[in-house]
Amino acid sequence: MSADAKEILKAARGQGTSSLDEPAGKELLASFGIRVPASRVVQGAAGLPEAIATLRPPYVLKVVSAEVIHKSDFGAVRVGLKNLAAVEQALAEIDTALNAKGIVAQRWLIEEMAASGLEVVIGGVVDPEFGPMIMTGLGGVFVEVMKDVSFRICPITRLDAVEMLAELRGAALFHGARGRTPVSTDTIIEVLLKIGGENGLLTRNADEIAEIDINPLIVTPDSATAVDARFILQRNMERG
Numbered sequence: 001m002s003a004d005a006k007e008i009l010k011a012a013r014g015q016g017t018s019s020l021d022e023p024a025g026k027e028l029l030a031s032f033g034i035r036v037p038a039s040r041v042v043q044g045a046a047g048l049p050e051a052i053a054t055l056r057p058p059y060v061l062k063v064v065s066a067e068v069i070h071k072s073d074f075g076a077v078r079v080g081l082k083n084l085a086a087v088e089q090a091l092a093e094i095d096t097a098l099n100a101k102g103i104v105a106q107r108w109l110i111e112e113m114a115a116s117g118l119e120v121v122i123g124g125v126v127d128p129e130f131g132p133m134i135m136t137g138l139g140g141v142f143v144e145v146m147k148d149v150s151f152r153i154c155p156i157t158r159l160d161a162v163e164m165l166a167e168l169r170g171a172a173l174f175h176g177a178r179g180r181t182p183v184s185t186d187t188i189i190e191v192l193l194k195i196g197g198e199n200g201l202l203t204r205n206a207d208e209i210a211e212i213d214i215n216p217l218i219v220t221p222d223s224a225t226a227v228d229a230r231f232i233l234q235r236n237m238e239r240g
């Protein structure tokens with residue numbers, strides 16, 4: 001495991017938290033070579049000008065709060081923000097809406113917007129019987145309504161990853177069905193291996209990680225970017 005990954009998990013353990021927030025989760029993914037959007041965390045509107053100066057528009061703004069798990073349900077994700085003024089306005093609007101629900105946001109994630117593409121989900125769980133398992137499916141209704149997902153026990157091989165994608169009922173979408181641009185299945189396979197392969201993040205850290213949820217991974221003809229990530233940690237983490 002990379003030094004970074006150890007540090008991130010250790011820091012979370014030190015704080016006694018049972019999950020990693022989105023910035024920490026993305027840092028962990030990045031430490032395993034998985035692409036995430038360039039981003040900054042700010043504590044409020046005052047931090048925005050400096051943060052934005054390091055990022056390329058359009059921007060995405062999200063709240064980072066343990067009270068807001070499914071951010072969209074709270075209207076707490078805004079994409080396609082063109083400039084500082086748009087980001088400031090979005091922050092003020094989200095803040096007001098959250099305040100009305102009794103939530104006081106302390107941290108915000110401002111990040112670059114990934115190029116549009118096909119949304120894929122990659123998940124991981126540590127099953128009491130089978131150990132670490134990896135899951136994938138197509139985003140949105142495919143996973144939520146049609147339950148079109150495939151599972152494997154870790155560690156997976158490259159062939160397993162190829163088959164996981166091929167056996168999805170919606171697999172034709174990868175290859176450009178219904179007038180869509182074909183996307184890179186190779187980049188998805190790489191992410192599956194970086195999570196569930198022999199040296200994968202989940203395979204190597206099943207004693208510390210209970211669940212991984214990358215939803216979505218946005219896949220284009222030449223890249224795959226994890227734009228949302230959530231990790232649940234194992235409870236029994238008395239060690240080091």
Ligand code: ADP
Nearest residue numbers: 037060070071072077112113114215216227228
């Ligand atoms: P939620 O907590 O509601 O799942 P997400 O972080 O997944 O919030 O954001 C909601 C949606 O916004 C995503 O499914 C994706 O379509 C879009 N999105 C989020 N972040 C980005 C980004 N950096 N680039 C492009 N689209 C994004």
Ligand code: MG
Nearest residue numbers: 215216228229
């Ligand atoms: Mg999400």
